[in-house]
Amino acid sequence: MSRATSILLRRAAGVAVGLALAAPAAPASARASLADAIQRWYRTDPAIVCVSPQGRPSRCPLSDDLTTNVSLDPAGTAAVVFLTWLTDPTGNAEGTAAAVFRDGPDGWRITRRLPGIHAKPAGKVVFRGDTATFTIEAMRPDDARCCPTGRKAVRVDLR
Template sequence: MSVATCLLVAGTVLALASPARLEKGIVPSGPAKGAVERWFTAGSGPICSDARGAQGPCDLGRALAFRTFYDAGGTNALVFALYSRAVGNSVTRAVAQFRRAGQDWTVVRPVTGVYGEGPDSLSFEGGRATFTMNALMPGDALCCLTGKQRYTLDLATGAVTAGPKTASQVSPSSGKRSFAPRPEGYEGATYTHNGSEVLVDERAGIIRYQVPKASIRIAVSKGTVLFRGTFAASGEVTGTAYVFKAGCEPAPYAVSGRSDGSTIILKGIAPRRDPNSCAVTGTTASGAHTILRFDEHPGDF
């Protein structure tokens, strides 16, 4: 039987899935570039907030990455925008559908109900767009999503159908789970720690100060590393934390604990300094640095 015959069933031509063309970068690109920029910055799409918490339209300086998928006919596009909604640099995703009428592209609607990281590919078929996202599974850290979830978008109505989450397969040779790739532009999720904002980059194994509270700015500044170590897929966290004092080198000490994806708690025997110098005179199991707690800002993953 020929291929043409296989495509004819009861006089109907079956539609084949058409892989979408992907344009990606830190700014919108491709034929719908202008429409995507207007959607992102006009206030009808993503909303951002300033240092005082006031909300308003985003500017392109908040964008981390755009992924725009175009269908083969050049009439439909689906945009996935990764951006920093707040000054603290938390990562947020927005999805929107665009359509071309004549020479002009316009936004059709925001697409809601899509979660996770990705997608790396997408197909248009029979008035629908189908794609797979890396999904958050129980126990996952936000850097390292180990699940998959398939979505279907009805281009006529905007209805999104989500399939079940499935765990990534364990590699028989290594026994390790495969992790999703880091999103473009990702620098870490924003957490709070004792009144300061910190960035937690679990894949790099680093926690650094983003906005230190006023009382410690004499000793630490933006970018100062507070923890360096390893975040395991199981949620176990191990490494080295640091105690700071103005004019002194950071004092390291071993810590360990767990991350549940939104809260990190680390414990260790902390250094004790001489109050009149930089000297470390001993250790303590009951001081303020023996338990470190980090709570994540609400996010969209």
């Protein structure tokens, strides 16, 4: 698959999840879907912030600029989720965040934020037992901030 096709497919997937995230939240008595849990995380996590046109910190809006990358484990009970969004409406700065979600009796919920992950995934997430392994983009010493060329392997406990 070409890089352009891959980017288009990721954007289409992000828009589809973005549309699901824009749907009204389910009543508290209903089981939370994964999209509901991701939306709650995006809207409430204090580490996910944007900057207003006036330069002040603000909550990030749900928009086409939000890209969601979701990888489910084979059993469909755990997910590793990466978010990428534009943090500044006047420029091209991106924010990234990652977290682990689990499905339980009340539905999906975030179980662990991955605070050290500040880059986009650079491949598939591989699940083995209670761990997920993936590669993220990493800055090399001579890289421009826009364009990391390095890769870093990450292993995450899903429990």
